[in-house]
Amino acid sequence: MFKWGLLVYNELLKIVKRKGFLVPLLLLFVPVLILGNWDYIEYQQALQTGDWKENMKLDIARKQEELRAFGQADSPTADILRQEIAVGEYQLAHNISPYSEHSVFGFMNSAVALTSIIGVLLIFYASSIVSKEYSMGTIHFLLVRSASRTSILWAKFAALAMLYVILSAVLMLYSFIQGVFLYGKIAFDSVVVTAVGNIAVTESMMMATIKAYMLDFLPMLLFAAIALCLSVLLRSSGPALITTLLLFLSKGSLAQLLSKYEWSKYVFVMHTNLRMNIGGLGGLTETMFSIAVLLFYTALFFLIAFFAFQKRDIA
Secondary structure, three states: HHHHHHHHHHHHHHHHOOOOOOHHHOOHHHHHHHHHHHHHHHHHHHHOOOHHHHHHHHHHHHHHHHHHOEEEEEEOOHHHHHHHHHHHHHHHOOOOOOOHOOOOHHHHHHHHHHHHHHHHHHHHHHHHOHHHHHHOOOHHHHHHHOOHHHHHHHHHHHHHHHHHHHHHHHHHHHHHHHHHHHHHHOOOOOOEEEEEEEEOEEEEHHHHHHHHHHHHHHHHHHHHHHHHHHHHHHOOOOHHHHHHHHHHHOOHHHHHHHHHHHHHHHOOHHOOOOOHHHHOOOOOOHHHHHHHHHHHHHHHHHHHHHHHHOOOOOO
């Protein structure tokens, strides 16, 4: 286990020591700055709209009117309206201002939306983590070691998982710094109100942020497995990178396109937004099913990469 841990460390070191690794880390701060300025402008505009309670009551009344138009029909739009009404009524009843979202931890929670950039970076490194060994000729030195091919491939995959954790930590740090700069005071008791089914519940803003990063971990790991698989099969990072990126960026459109088919629930693109499930659009059963589908496809792509890597001639 210790030797395998060293393998993982070495693979992670290869990524970190690459030329230009600091560039994406620095560039990751740019969207945080843009999002921060946007969030602050939105906050200033909200303050000028008057009493938040009166605005909330008007918003709830408008949404209730929209909901009545659906009647008893069950639809995703109607479900979203019911959840938003439940959240609004809870905030009114417990005097929880929606402006609390515009705070240090609130901004950190908003910045979770930028994990898609981490996904792109993860795909970039996953698509070249094996093919680069072939192109640079270092695959020969790697395979003459005492470690088996199985251990080597597992170590590379584990390094990609660790990379997600590192990049997520960097993004959290950036959003914290920007949040402090914009809003100053750190409110450790700030909460986020969400709906589970049609019932509003509160959760610590910080815990909600950490949970969101954790929920994005498995979908990101799946796309890393796809990029790794294609990289092993093709021995080239270019096609693996382009194919996986196209799939990653179009996953939402593909899910919408396939949603009309009953069999689509077994396709992984339908389950890449676990935060939506936890947020109330799906129950515990649906969430566990989504996790099972993601785990299945991640294991499938990794096994394909594993067998291809085992049989691959390094000459």
